[in-house]
Amino acid sequence: xxxxxxxxxxxxxxxxxxxxxxxxAEFARVLQRAMNAAxxxxxxxxxxxxxxxxxxxxxxxxxxxxxxxxxxxxxxxxVPVILSDGWVEPPGPAWDQFALRVSEADFxxxxxxxxxxxxxxxxxxxxxxxEWLEWFAEETAFHTAVEWxxxxxxxxxVPEQLRRWPVYLQYLRPFHFRRxxxxxxxxxxxxxxxxxx
Numbered sequence: 001x002x003x004x005x006x007x008x009x010x011x012x013x014x015x016x017x018x019x020x021x022x023x024x025a026e027f028a029r030v031l032q033r034a035m036n037a038a039x040x041x042x043x044x045x046x047x048x049x050x051x052x053x054x055x056x057x058x059x060x061x062x063x064x065x066x067x068x069x070x071x072x073x074x075x076x077x078x079v080p081v082i083l084s085d086g087w088v089e090p091p092g093p094a095w096d097q098f099a100l101r102v103s104e105a106d107f108x109x110x111x112x113x114x115x116x117x118x119x120x121x122x123x124x125x126x127x128x129x130x131e132w133l134e135w136f137a138e139e140t141a142f143h144t145a146v147e148w149x150x151x152x153x154x155x156x157x158v159p160e161q162l163r164r165w166p167v168y169l170q171y172l173r174p175f176h177f178r179r180x181x182x183x184x185x186x187x188x189x190x191x192x193x194x195x196x197x
Contacts, residue, residue, distance in 0.1 A: 006060045006083055006104050015111040019050060020058070051076050055121035056100070056114050058083065063175055071136055074098075077129035079121050081114070083107060090148065093135050098128040 011022055026043055029035050035043065051057055057073040061084035073080040080099045089095045100117065102110060117124075135144050156163070170176050 006107070009107050010058060010060060010083075010110075013107070013110060018111065019054070021050075023047075048076070051078055054078055055118060055125065056081050058110075060084065061087065061104075064170075070099075071132065074128040074132035074136065077125045079117075079124045079128060081110070090135075091151070092144065093131040094127070098124045098131060 056079045059070040059080045065084045065086035070080045082101045
């Protein structure tokens with residue numbers, strides 16, 4: 001499923017204790033720097049309050065197969081529910097012990113699946129927080145990234161000069177293309193302004 005499809009389907013779910021909100025319009029305003037400081041604080045505060053009041057947090061695919069929400073959820077000690085068929089777990093953390101992985105096609109079963117695991121939510125959330133501290137906290141993230149890079153280098157079978165080119169294909173995706181063009185436009189516009197005016 002594409003990003004928009006997953007998120008649109010999630011909006012159809014209903015549960016008396018569940019909360020799902022489409023924040024894509026607000027998030028677009030954050031990306032476009034269209035929110036003032038007070039609006040941005042309120043946006044982030046509401047997100048933190050809702051996560052704090054939750055046991056499980058849905059982490060559907062975002063702009064790519066992963067989502068920053070996964071790591072924010074771990075940091076806040078809640079259970080991430082990963083809905084991304086293309087997501088590949090980074091090595092290290094005990095993902096299967098603190099996170100739930102649900103196929104995008106099985107999104108309708110989420111209320112039942114989460115009810116079945118509700119008794120484990122507190123312990124799983126505590127483990128998610130410990131794993132975040134060990135692997136992704138500010139004090140450990142650099143070491144984690146270096147170790148992963150060394151592992152990739154040791155296991156590389158195709159020369160790096162060839163492997164890096166497919167990454168540039170991401171610029172053909174509409175979101176990334178628009179952002180790259182906008183960044184270039186802003187840079188050109190800034191340098192083209194006459195000085196002293």
